[in-house]
Each structure stands twice: as C-alpha cells, then as structure tokens.
Amino acid sequence: MPEFRKKLTSREIETGILTWSADYDAQLRAVIPATLVFDVICDGQEFANLSVEWEKRSLFIGEPLSMAAADSEIVLTGSRDKGAQINCQIFAPQEKMVIRKRLSHQEHNGRYLKWFAREDELYTRLFTSRESFVVEIAGKRFKGRIPDFERRKLMIGELLRGFSPGDDLLIHWHHARDESILVIEREDGTGRAQPDGSTPLRALVARLLSRPLGEFNEGEVKGLIVLLEENKKLWERITNFQEENRRLKEQVNMLESLFEQFTSNSFFNSKKEFELWVAEHSSMFEKGMRVIHRNYTVNMPGGRKRRIDLLCQDRKGVLVAIQALFSPDPAQVNEALELIDHLRANIGAFGSExxxxxxxxAGIRGMVIANYEKTDLVEQCLQKQVKLCLVKSGCLIDLLE
Known part of the structure; x- marks a missing residue:
C-alpha cells in the first residue's frame, strides 16, 4: 500500500497545514484519492471534506497537526475499503514517546514486559538505535537488555516486582549526559475522577437542578424527589459493595500469602533425594528431554574437576547441561554457571571427548534446577541466558528463561 512520510516542521504544526516539495508529488498522488474532496481518519477521528491545493502543494488537516509535538513524523496511507478516504498517523519523536501499559499477572511473575503484534511499530520506534541503555525503576538503575522483538518481550528483572499486577505503567526515555535511561514508572491516577455506577444518575440530577425552580410543575418535582431517593439508595449500595470488595481483597492477599508459604516449603529432605527426583522427572522441565549421563566429570582449567549432574539431549538433539542445586548458596550458583560457561566456550573439545x-x-544449553528461589540466582541466570527451573513441590514448577 503506498504511503507518504514526512517530518513535520514547526510552521506546519503552527498552521495545521501540511506542505511538501515537488519531489514528493508522485508519492502524494499515489496516496490521496483522485476526488475533489476526501476524508482523513486520524486516531479514530474523522476529518471530512478535505481537499488538496496541488498548485500550492499544501493540505490543510488542522487539529491533528496543531496538536503534534515538535519533530513528529506524519504518515499518510490510502484506505483499502473506501476510495475517498486516507489514514493519517502522527508519531512523536522517540525522545518524547510515552507508552502506557497495564502490568499483567504473567508479566509481574515473569519479571518482563510484553506487547502485542499491533504494537510492534510502537516499540520498534521506542527502541530505534538503542544498542545500550539503562533502566530506571523507583530511582534504582541497572543495565537494560535489548528487547526480543521476535517474542515481543523486554526482560526487566526483580525490580519489576516493585509494581503490582493491574498497575498502569508509563515507559519513556530520559536523557542524561552520557547515557540513555529508560524510565518505567507507575502512572499517577490521583488527578483522574473515578466514575462509579451512579455517576450518570448524579449528572442527570445536576442538570435538572440547574434549571430554575419555576420551570418545574408538581409532577416533575415529585419525579425529581424519586430520582434523589433512588440516587441515595444506589450510593449506599455502591458503598457497601466497595467495602465488601475491600474485605475480599484482604482475604485473597491472605490466601496468596499462605499459598506462597506452603509452596516455599520443599518436601525434599536432602540433596541426594532432590537430585534423584530431578533425574527421574527430567521430561517435566522440558518435553522430550533425554538423560545421557549422570554425574559426568569435566576437567576445568588448572586441573580442577567438576561434574555435570545431568547431561541430557533435548528433542532437537542439542546437548543440555543440568545442574541441580539444593538450597543453593552463592558459591554453588557461581560454580554451576562457571561450568556452563566453560562448556559453551569449549563445546568442540567437549563434544569430541x-x-x-x-x-x-554444535552447541550446548545450560539449565539450573533449584528447590528454592533467590534473587541473585534469578538475576544471574537471566544474565547468563541459562534456563532456571524452580521446584517448589513435587507438582509445582516455575520456568524462567
């Protein structure tokens, strides 16, 4: 579909008139229908009966242009359904873009942000030419990871737990002296009015009360009294519902807390028992996983020896080194990740051996299976691109990758 793109000038934003040079005539004629007047659809709003002044090379669009930020880009595309209609999109410059999204339970638990296919262009523009950046949440900063556009996912990490599911987040750039900072913050909703079930009725009553009293007859006065009584009853019911909703939320929070305490208590009594269970249930962590060796010894630099708890092969034939960590401490985590790094760096020699x-x-993947979740463990596995499986009980498994 033909399209026309142009960066808006301050003059165009001020006057609401789009202008162009002779070089763009062919592009615009391919987009704009060959009719005297046509309609422009911008952000779902229709601007009807517009026309082009080809001699002056100008098109008056009006409000959409005058409301645009400086250095915004306008995109005009033809409509497939209606010949006398074109679509208009205005994109703010990357530095002034603000994305508003609601945090889901899945994103909160997985410590990432995700978007839909229809938002691809929005996030592509947000991360254009951002090879390295810093993420800031609640005043804390950490090195950001390049978004995975194929899976439409941006890994954040543990700081995302500072928000709650259902929070409205604002995502935008902040420019410091020598670095680009992606700020993620909770939207402040204090200035927005919170509508409730009786809002339309109260608005109706307000409009009625604004009329002079002399304009009401006896029947209308009685009707107004009935409306006021009904409004009072509705308000009382809403207040009761809100109180009941608050109590239910408290009960849900208590149940979630109890569930978390229950699932955090592993039923494994020893490391040997845990490793045995992992070996017998390897397919639960990834479908098609096949165990090749148990406790396979690897020679590390300096003559040290380490063992791979489970050396497996996935359904694609790729080797997988699994380290089972029972109540992991920092030393265990570092040793496991060091071993996986060594295998990746020496995969040729290891495969031959x-x-x-x-x-x-051709390659080897790393997987850490632990019975207890620790912040350092999660962060390190995410940074090393090692799949992390948390076995909180015999039937509850969390996968993080």
Missing amino acids: LTEGQFKA
Whole structure:
C-alpha cells in the first residue's frame, strides 16, 4: 500500500497545514484519492471534506497537526475499503514517546514486559538505535537488555516486582549526559475522577437542578424527589459493595500469602533425594528431554574437576547441561554457571571427548534446577541466558528463561 512520510516542521504544526516539495508529488498522488474532496481518519477521528491545493502543494488537516509535538513524523496511507478516504498517523519523536501499559499477572511473575503484534511499530520506534541503555525503576538503575522483538518481550528483572499486577505503567526515555535511561514508572491516577455506577444518575440530577425552580410543575418535582431517593439508595449500595470488595481483597492477599508459604516449603529432605527426583522427572522441565549421563566429570582449567549432574539431549538433539542445586548458596550458583560457561566456550573439545572423536557438538544449553528461589540466582541466570527451573513441590514448577 503506498504511503507518504514526512517530518513535520514547526510552521506546519503552527498552521495545521501540511506542505511538501515537488519531489514528493508522485508519492502524494499515489496516496490521496483522485476526488475533489476526501476524508482523513486520524486516531479514530474523522476529518471530512478535505481537499488538496496541488498548485500550492499544501493540505490543510488542522487539529491533528496543531496538536503534534515538535519533530513528529506524519504518515499518510490510502484506505483499502473506501476510495475517498486516507489514514493519517502522527508519531512523536522517540525522545518524547510515552507508552502506557497495564502490568499483567504473567508479566509481574515473569519479571518482563510484553506487547502485542499491533504494537510492534510502537516499540520498534521506542527502541530505534538503542544498542545500550539503562533502566530506571523507583530511582534504582541497572543495565537494560535489548528487547526480543521476535517474542515481543523486554526482560526487566526483580525490580519489576516493585509494581503490582493491574498497575498502569508509563515507559519513556530520559536523557542524561552520557547515557540513555529508560524510565518505567507507575502512572499517577490521583488527578483522574473515578466514575462509579451512579455517576450518570448524579449528572442527570445536576442538570435538572440547574434549571430554575419555576420551570418545574408538581409532577416533575415529585419525579425529581424519586430520582434523589433512588440516587441515595444506589450510593449506599455502591458503598457497601466497595467495602465488601475491600474485605475480599484482604482475604485473597491472605490466601496468596499462605499459598506462597506452603509452596516455599520443599518436601525434599536432602540433596541426594532432590537430585534423584530431578533425574527421574527430567521430561517435566522440558518435553522430550533425554538423560545421557549422570554425574559426568569435566576437567576445568588448572586441573580442577567438576561434574555435570545431568547431561541430557533435548528433542532437537542439542546437548543440555543440568545442574541441580539444593538450597543453593552463592558459591554453588557461581560454580554451576562457571561450568556452563566453560562448556559453551569449549563445546568442540567437549563434544569430541563425549563421543570419543566420532561426532562434533554444535552447541550446548545450560539449565539450573533449584528447590528454592533467590534473587541473585534469578538475576544471574537471566544474565547468563541459562534456563532456571524452580521446584517448589513435587507438582509445582516455575520456568524462567
């Protein structure tokens, strides 16, 4: 579909008139219908009966342009359904873009932000030419990770837990002296009026009361009294519902707290028991996983020896080194990740050793299976791109990757 793109000038924003040079005539003629007048659809709003002054190379659009930010880009595209109609989109410059989204339970638990296919262009513009940046949440900063546009996901980390599911978040850039900072903050809703079920009725009563009393006859006065009584009853019911809703939320929070305490208590009594259970249920962590070796010894630099708890192969034939960590401490975590890094760096030699020189391994994945979640463990696995599986009980498994 033909389209026309142009960065708006301050003059165009001030006057609401789009102008162009002769070089763009062909592009605009391909977009604008060959009719005397046509309609422009901008952000769902229709601006009817517009016309082009081809001699002056100008098109008056009006409010959409005058409300645009400086250096915004306008995109005009033709409409497939209606010939005498074009679509208009105005994109704010990256530095002034603000994305508003509601945090879901899934995003909160997974410590990431996700978007839909229809928002691809929005997030692509937000992260244009941002190879490295810093994320700021509640005054705390950490190095950001490049978004995964294929999976439409932006990994954030533990600081995302500072928000609650259902919070409205604002995502925008802040420019410091030598770095780009992506700010994620909770939208302040104090200035917005909170409508309730009786809002329309109260508005109706307000309009009636604004009329002079002499304009009401006896029947209308009685009707107004009935409306006021009904409004009072509705308000009392809403107040009761709000109080009941508050009590239910408290009960839900208590149940969630009890559930968290219950699931945090592992039923494994020892590391040996935990490793045995992991080996017998490897397919629960990833479908098609097949165990090749248990406790496979690897020679590390300096003559040190480490063992791979479970050396597996996934359904695509890729090797997977699984380390089972029972009540992991920082030393255990570092050793496991160091071993996985060593295997990745020396995959050729390791594959040859594993198959006695018959085959070569193209790559190896890392997986850490633990019975207890710790903040450092989660962050380190995310940074090292190691899949983390948390076995909180025999039937409750969280996967983070």
